[in-house]
Amino acid sequence: MQIKDMAQRLQITPRAIRYYEEKGLIHPQKADESGYRQFSEEDLWRLQTIITLREVGMPIEDIGELLRQMEEGEGSLLNYLELQRSFMYDRWVELSKVIETTEAMIERVKSDTVIDPASLFELAEGSKRLRQTRADWVDRWNFNQIAEVYDELVTRKQDGFNKHENYEEVLDAVLQAAAPMPGEWGLDVGTGTGNLAGRFVRAGVKMSGFDQSLEMLRQCRRKHPEVETKIGTFFAFPFLENRFDFAVSSYALHHLTDEQKPLALAECRRVLKPGGRLVIADLMFKNEEERLARLQQLEAAGDEQAVEQMRKECYANRTRMQEELTKLGFQNQAQQITPYVHVISAKLL
Numbered sequence: 001m002q003i004k005d006m007a008q009r010l011q012i013t014p015r016a017i018r019y020y021e022e023k024g025l026i027h028p029q030k031a032d033e034s035g036y037r038q039f040s041e042e043d044l045w046r047l048q049t050i051i052t053l054r055e056v057g058m059p060i061e062d063i064g065e066l067l068r069q070m071e072e073g074e075g076s077l078l079n080y081l082e083l084q085r086s087f088m089y090d091r092w093v094e095l096s097k098v099i100e101t102t103e104a105m106i107e108r109v110k111s112d113t114v115i116d117p118a119s120l121f122e123l124a125e126g127s128k129r130l131r132q133t134r135a136d137w138v139d140r141w142n143f144n145q146i147a148e149v150y151d152e153l154v155t156r157k158q159d160g161f162n163k164h165e166n167y168e169e170v171l172d173a174v175l176q177a178a179a180p181m182p183g184e185w186g187l188d189v190g191t192g193t194g195n196l197a198g199r200f201v202r203a204g205v206k207m208s209g210f211d212q213s214l215e216m217l218r219q220c221r222r223k224h225p226e227v228e229t230k231i232g233t234f235f236a237f238p239f240l241e242n243r244f245d246f247a248v249s250s251y252a253l254h255h256l257t258d259e260q261k262p263l264a265l266a267e268c269r270r271v272l273k274p275g276g277r278l279v280i281a282d283l284m285f286k287n288e289e290e291r292l293a294r295l296q297q298l299e300a301a302g303d304e305q306a307v308e309q310m311r312k313e314c315y316a317n318r319t320r321m322q323e324e325l326t327k328l329g330f331q332n333q334a335q336q337i338t339p340y341v342h343v344i345s346a347k348l349l
Contacts, residue, residue, distance in 0.1 A: 001039040001043075003018070006044065006047065021037075025064055026046055052087040053083065085230065085238060086236070086238055089237070089238045093236040093267070094134075130263070133260055133263065134233075143192075143212070144213050144216070147193065147213060147216045151193055151219075154195075161298075161309060163309065163313070165339065166337070169337070170250065170337060170338065171196050171199055172199070174279050175200060177279045177345045178200075178277060178279045184246065186244055186246045186247065187209065187239065187244045187247040187248070188210075188227075189248065190212075190255075191210060191211050191220055191229065194220030195250075196248060196250045197209045197224060198223065209230075210239075211232070212231065212233050234267065235264065237271050240271070242271070246272070246277040247271065249281070253280060254282050255314065256314060261314075261316060265324055269348070275347065277347050278347075282341065283315045284315055284318045285340075287318070291310075291315060298310070318342050322344065330349070333345055333346075
C-alpha cells in the first residue's frame with residue numbers, strides 16, 4: 001500500500017503518517033523505481049497501535065519504547081490485541097455517531113419542502129464538535145507513572161486540603177447505593193487499580209472494568225484477577241450495548257471537561273440493560289455559583305494549594321450532570337458525603 005491507501009484505511013491524514021515516520025515509530029519501505037513509501041499489513045497494525053495509544057493519552061516517547069519492547073519480544077501479545085480492540089471500539093462508536101447524524105439529515109430533508117443547506121451544515125458541525133471534544137482529552141495526571149503508588153496516594157492521611165478525604169467511606173457509599181444483587185454483572189468505569197470493583201467482587205458480584213492506563217490495569221489485575229479488565233476510553237467503552245445490570249464510577253469523571261462528561265454518560269447509558277442502574281461518586285459542586293464561592297473562600301483564607309488543585313481538576317457541576325442524566329432517560333438523585341464528593345444514583349426508566 002502507498003501512503004494514501006493507508007490514510008484512507010485508517011481515516012487519518014497522510015501528514016499524520018509522515019509525522020509518525022519522522023518520530024521513528026514506523027519504517028515503511030521505499031519502492032526501487034517510484035520512490036513512494038510502501039506500507040505492509042504489519043505497518044497497518046503498527047499504525048493502529050500508535051493511534052490507539054495516542055487516543056488514550058500516551059506520549060510519543062512512551063509509544064516508541066513500547067513498540068521497541070514488542071519488537072524485542074519483551075512486550076505482551078495480549079496487550080497488543082487489547083489495544084487493537086480498544087481502537088476498534090473507538091472507531092465503532094465514532095461511526096455510530098456519524099450514522100446518527102446522517103439519519104437526522106435524511107429525516108430533515110424528507111420533512112422539509114425546501115432543502116436548507118444551513119440546517120444540514122448545523123448538523124454536520126455538531127457531529128464535528130463531538131468528534132473534536134473526544135479528541136481533546138489529554139492525560140495530565142501521568143497515570144502510568146503513578147500507578148504503583150496510587151493506592152497510597154488516595155488513602156494516606158493528609159493535612160489541609162484532601163480531595164480523597166474519607167476515601168474508603170466514599171467507596172462503601174457507592175456499593176450501598178448500587179445495591180447489587182446475586183447474579184448481576186457490573187461495570188466499573190475508569191477502574192484504576194480496582195479499589196471500587198474489588199468491593200463488589202467481595203460482595204459476590206461479577207465485575208468488569210476498563211481504564212485508559214495500561215499500568216493502572218496491571219495493578220488492578222494483580223490485586224483482583226477476578227475482575228474482567230479492558231483498556232478503553234471514557235468516550236468508547238470497550239463493551240457492547242445492554243451488557244450490564246449496573247455501572248459505577250469513583251473519582252474518574254473529574255478528569256473530563258464539562259463538554260466531555262456528557263459523552264461518558266451517554267456511553268454509560270449505551271452499555272446498561274433496560275432498567276439498569278448508575279452510581280457516580282466524584283468531585284462536584286451543586287452548581288457553578290457554589291464552586292465560585294468556595295474558590296473565593298479558599299483564596300481569602302490564603303489556601304493556595306487547594307485553589308491550585310481545584311483549578312486543575314474538572315469538578316463537576318452536579319446540577320448539569322443530573323440534567324444530562326434526565327435527558328438520557330435516567331431517574332436520579334444526589335447526596336453530598338464529603339466537602340467535595342457527591343454521589344449521584346440513577347436508574348433507567
